[in-house]
Amino acid sequence: MGAVKNKRMPRAVREQQMLDAAVRTFGQRGYRAASMDEIADLAGVSKPLVYLYLNSKEDLFTACIRREAAALTAAVRAGVHPGLPADRQLWEGLRAFFTHTAQNPDGWAVLHLQARTHGEPFAAEVTAMREELVAFVTQLIAVAAREAHRDPSPAERAEHEVAGLAEALVGAAESLAAWANTTPGVSAKQAAATLMNFAWAGLGNLMDGRAWAPPKS
Amino acid sequence: MGAVKNKRMPRAVREQQMLDAAVRTFGQRGYRAASMDEIADLAGVSKPLVYLYLNSKEDLFTACIRREAAALTAAVRAGVHPGLPADRQLWEGLRAFFTHTAQNPDGWAVLHLQARTHGEPFAAEVTAMREELVAFVTQLIAVAAREAHRDPSPAERAEHEVAGLAEALVGAAESLAAWANTTPGVSAKQAAATLMNFAWAGLGNLMDGRAWAPPKS
Amino acid sequence: MGAVKNKRMPRAVREQQMLDAAVRTFGQRGYRAASMDEIADLAGVSKPLVYLYLNSKEDLFTACIRREAAALTAAVRAGVHPGLPADRQLWEGLRAFFTHTAQNPDGWAVLHLQARTHGEPFAAEVTAMREELVAFVTQLIAVAAREAHRDPSPAERAEHEVAGLAEALVGAAESLAAWANTTPGVSAKQAAATLMNFAWAGLGNLMDGRAWAPPKS
Amino acid sequence: MGAVKNKRMPRAVREQQMLDAAVRTFGQRGYRAASMDEIADLAGVSKPLVYLYLNSKEDLFTACIRREAAALTAAVRAGVHPGLPADRQLWEGLRAFFTHTAQNPDGWAVLHLQARTHGEPFAAEVTAMREELVAFVTQLIAVAAREAHRDPSPAERAEHEVAGLAEALVGAAESLAAWANTTPGVSAKQAAATLMNFAWAGLGNLMDGRAWAPPKS
DNA sequence: AATGAATGAGGCTTCATTCAT
DNA sequence: AATGAATGAAGCCTCATTCAT
Numbered sequence: 001m002g003a004v005k006n007k008r009m010p011r012a013v014r015e016q017q018m019l020d021a022a023v024r025t026f027g028q029r030g031y032r033a034a035s036m037d038e039i040a041d042l043a044g045v046s047k048p049l050v051y052l053y054l055n056s057k058e059d060l061f062t063a064c065i066r067r068e069a070a071a072l073t074a075a076v077r078a079g080v081h082p083g084l085p086a087d088r089q090l091w092e093g094l095r096a097f098f099t100h101t102a103q104n105p106d107g108w109a110v111l112h113l114q115a116r117t118h119g120e121p122f123a124a125e126v127t128a129m130r131e132e133l134v135a136f137v138t139q140l141i142a143v144a145a146r147e148a149h150r151d152p153s154p155a156e157r158a159e160h161e162v163a164g165l166a167e168a169l170v171g172a173a174e175s176l177a178a179w180a181n182t183t184p185g186v187s188a189k190q191a192a193a194t195l196m197n198f199a200w201a202g203l204g205n206l207m208d209g210r211a212w213a214p215p216k217s
Numbered sequence: 218m219g220a221v222k223n224k225r226m227p228r229a230v231r232e233q234q235m236l237d238a239a240v241r242t243f244g245q246r247g248y249r250a251a252s253m254d255e256i257a258d259l260a261g262v263s264k265p266l267v268y269l270y271l272n273s274k275e276d277l278f279t280a281c282i283r284r285e286a287a288a289l290t291a292a293v294r295a296g297v298h299p300g301l302p303a304d305r306q307l308w309e310g311l312r313a314f315f316t317h318t319a320q321n322p323d324g325w326a327v328l329h330l331q332a333r334t335h336g337e338p339f340a341a342e343v344t345a346m347r348e349e350l351v352a353f354v355t356q357l358i359a360v361a362a363r364e365a366h367r368d369p370s371p372a373e374r375a376e377h378e379v380a381g382l383a384e385a386l387v388g389a390a391e392s393l394a395a396w397a398n399t400t401p402g403v404s405a406k407q408a409a410a411t412l413m414n415f416a417w418a419g420l421g422n423l424m425d426g427r428a429w430a431p432p433k434s
Numbered sequence: 435m436g437a438v439k440n441k442r443m444p445r446a447v448r449e450q451q452m453l454d455a456a457v458r459t460f461g462q463r464g465y466r467a468a469s470m471d472e473i474a475d476l477a478g479v480s481k482p483l484v485y486l487y488l489n490s491k492e493d494l495f496t497a498c499i500r501r502e503a504a505a506l507t508a509a510v511r512a513g514v515h516p517g518l519p520a521d522r523q524l525w526e527g528l529r530a531f532f533t534h535t536a537q538n539p540d541g542w543a544v545l546h547l548q549a550r551t552h553g554e555p556f557a558a559e560v561t562a563m564r565e566e567l568v569a570f571v572t573q574l575i576a577v578a579a580r581e582a583h584r585d586p587s588p589a590e591r592a593e594h595e596v597a598g599l600a601e602a603l604v605g606a607a608e609s610l611a612a613w614a615n616t617t618p619g620v621s622a623k624q625a626a627a628t629l630m631n632f633a634w635a636g637l638g639n640l641m642d643g644r645a646w647a648p649p650k651s
Numbered sequence: 652m653g654a655v656k657n658k659r660m661p662r663a664v665r666e667q668q669m670l671d672a673a674v675r676t677f678g679q680r681g682y683r684a685a686s687m688d689e690i691a692d693l694a695g696v697s698k699p700l701v702y703l704y705l706n707s708k709e710d711l712f713t714a715c716i717r718r719e720a721a722a723l724t725a726a727v728r729a730g731v732h733p734g735l736p737a738d739r740q741l742w743e744g745l746r747a748f749f750t751h752t753a754q755n756p757d758g759w760a761v762l763h764l765q766a767r768t769h770g771e772p773f774a775a776e777v778t779a780m781r782e783e784l785v786a787f788v789t790q791l792i793a794v795a796a797r798e799a800h801r802d803p804s805p806a807e808r809a810e811h812e813v814a815g816l817a818e819a820l821v822g823a824a825e826s827l828a829a830w831a832n833t834t835p836g837v838s839a840k841q842a843a844a845t846l847m848n849f850a851w852a853g854l855g856n857l858m859d860g861r862a863w864a865p866p867k868s
Numbered sequence: 869a870a871t872g873a874a875t876g877a878g879g880c881t882t883c884a885t886t887c888a889t
Numbered sequence: 890a891a892t893g894a895a896t897g898a899a900g901c902c903t904c905a906t907t908c909a910t
Binding site: 463464466467521522525547548550551552594595597598599601602603604605606607608609610612613614617620623624625626627628629630631632633634635636637638646648649 | 681682683684738739742764765767768769770812814815816818819820821822823824825826827830834836837840841842843844845846847848849850851852853854855863865866
């Protein structure tokens with residue numbers, strides 16, 4: 001059990017314990033495979049108390065998503081120092097992202113895998129978080145453009161193009177993170193550097209209009 | 218129902234019908250939420266027949282993963298013409314990848330979401346496919362380096378640097394495919410172009426030694 | 435158990451066994467207090483089979499109501515010989531009614547107590563049956579009036595006066611049936627006689643215009 | 652909530668609030684479906700207080716039945732003026748009955764539906780009340796007999812015959828009440844008159860020994 | 869080659885009730 | 890006089906799986 005049982009505690013504390021247990025269980029087993037029994041056990045409380053405080057499995061899952069999403073965006077924002085040059089800011093943001101997700105694998109699994117895998121009450125919650133991160137990156141790109149004395153036109157690119165880049169970045173980051181974790185001799189920092197290398201030049205080219213041109217076929 | 222019922226058919230055909238139904242159901246509902254009842258219904262057969270041919274839900278899911286993984290890698294290989302220049306080969310491969318995933322959204326959901334979301338019997342199957350794709354990309358990068366007539370020193374870069382790039386590329390592609398599938402108005406070709414733009418310049422820079430350098434902190 | 439267990443039987447037979455068990459359980463325990471477990475046990479089957487055939491507790495209860503309502507109205511109609519004089523017809527109908535309810539106390543409890551006690555999906559089912567009985571009695575009263583060679587003026591009494599009498603008669607019958615079921619030493623025939631005595635003179639008086647007049651207050 | 656919360660109040664007052672809430676909840680939801688949570692909420696107190704004062708759900712329900720039964724019999728007795736002729740007394744009693752039940756639908760539902768629907772601790776409570784009402788009617792019949800200068804023999808009829816009449820009367824009354832409530836153009840008073848018409852002549856005939864004779868079949 | 873009949877096990881949820889203050 | 894914290898027990902329902910034909 002994750003906590004001493006049967007000790008009276010204020011509601012707020014118990015709720016956090018429940019969310020801790022739920023994030024861990026949902027992250028490892030998946031939404032459907034996770035059982036309320038296991039979550040209650042892990043939280044060190046009886047099932048009815050979980051229902052009293054969190055209402056239903058669906059609500060509990062939603063609460064997990066919200067808490068983890070808030071924690072992640074907060075971590076990324078906290079890692080970035082606004083005064084720095086744009087590339088440095090991106091670097092810091094990526095590092096914060098990697099660090100947070102590495103330290104919260106279950107939370108990240110909840111956000112990235114479970115919430116997206118299970119239908120509509122949940123996916124929307126993640127979309128909101130994702131939009132916040134995309135907005136953050138978009139703004140960084142604009143800053144970078146200004147620094148390079150380029151005209152701000154890139155900011156006018158179709159919204160879904162930027163969203164696509166963000167998707168690609170996140171996908172690459174996840175992939176690298178998993179790879180770094182399972183490949184001896186590769187540190188998290190090196191993985192972040194690889195990603196920066198992969199991404200930064202491409203972003204720069206895009207902003208210069210020097211895009212790779214697909215063949216006309 | 219997906220097929221005429223009660224008509225005697227050879228086993229191979231029935232199995233494909235079942236796998237079709239299973240891929241669709243698993244892809245849309247998820248592994249746990251999909252019920253053998255629904256799959257059998259959709260396949261137009263009775264449940265015992267599904268068990269007779271495919272043994273168990275786990276085996277059925279595994280069979281789905283294998284079939285879809287084989288179909289995807291085959292599609293990518295078929296899309297690439299070995300004689301072309303490297304960037305063109307990469308482009309063709311990406312196009313084939315995005316086209317196939319766009320035409321098989323349920324199959325892709327099975328591979329990318331469901332199989333990874335549910336523990337160990339399944340994740341390994343996807344890992345195998347992934348490694349095949351990564352190897353393919355790794356080799357393309359090597360070809361590109363040779364074509365650029367650059368001195369071989371870049372090739373001496375730590376092997377895992379190239380491997381990291383390949384990982385990043387594949388991860389980005391996977392993420393973008395899921396995103397393109399669920400975002401209206403984004404075609405397979407656009408997704409491929411977005412990724413090419415994003416990646417190619419970075420690869421070029423790296424091969425020229427113009428890498429982004431992380432701060433020493 | 436109410437039946438030999440685990441013997442394969444055609445669906446139609448099993449369904450009747452389940453309905454038998456359900457009527458008995460619902461009638462004795464009440465809708466809420468009856469448990470699907472008990473019903474399945476009494477029917478000699480496992481719970482899932484009950485759900486497979488009858489869908490849900492609500493549907494099962496509805497099916498019980500419908501079956502018992504149909505059986506009751508059929509019994510009343512079967513007891514009446516259309517050629518007889520009206521009082522004799524009424525008597526036969528009442529006898530059939532009280533006999534049937536006495537032989538099916540649980541079914542009658544389901545109709546009279548349980549279905550009316552639990553909200554709207556169910557009450558409507560009983561209302562339909564009730565209306566059929568009321569219509570039957572209404573028509574009998576009209577026949578009686580004609581037989582008495584009385585001038586047609588009574589027939590012109592406000593339609594709802596006749597309807598009110600029919601309602602009162604049916605309501606009295608229902609109440610008496612429940613009472614006869616739970617009072618030892620009261621036979622169906624006695625109950626029918628009591629009601630006939632109670633009602634027939636009143637009906638006669640009314641048809642003669644010798645109505646009791648309420649004080650003007 | 653039905654009352655201001657957390658205000659210290661004398662026990663007697665709190666108990667009445669709880670009973671009010673309980674009658675309403677039991678009457679609308681039924682005994683089983685009513686939850687102690689809802690009752691406590693509606694009463695504006697915490698659940699432990701309900702248990703402190705009323706002990707258990709069963710005891711609470713019993714207390715409701717007793718209170719409502721007492722209120723109903725009191726209302727009927729209060730409506731009757733002993734000096735009047737018997738028919739007039741019956742009329743007043745019926746009117747009082749109809750009025751009270753119409754104004755206390757939840758209380759009436761508790762007595763008539765819920766208490767009878769749920770087994771033995773409760774049915775007995777209602778039986779007691781019913782016997783009181785039956786005794787009252789019985790005595791009225793005796794008075795009527797005396798007034799008509801008939802010999803009192805009818806009072807010697809088997810007890811359960813009178814009880815049967817009372818049942819029929821109450822059943823008819825209930826039926827008429829429901830019917831009057833749902834049929835436009837029929838007032839409560841008209842319904843009461845219909846019932847008097849229906850009943851009075853029959854009672855008179857019975858007392859004269861002019862009973863309807865069932866065929867010998 | 870194919871299916872109608874059947875079930876053990878487990879999951880979500882609710883409820884009456886108590887404890888400690 | 891009054892309540893926030895907590896739980897054992899039980900109920901409805903679904904599912905993967907098998908048996909007998």
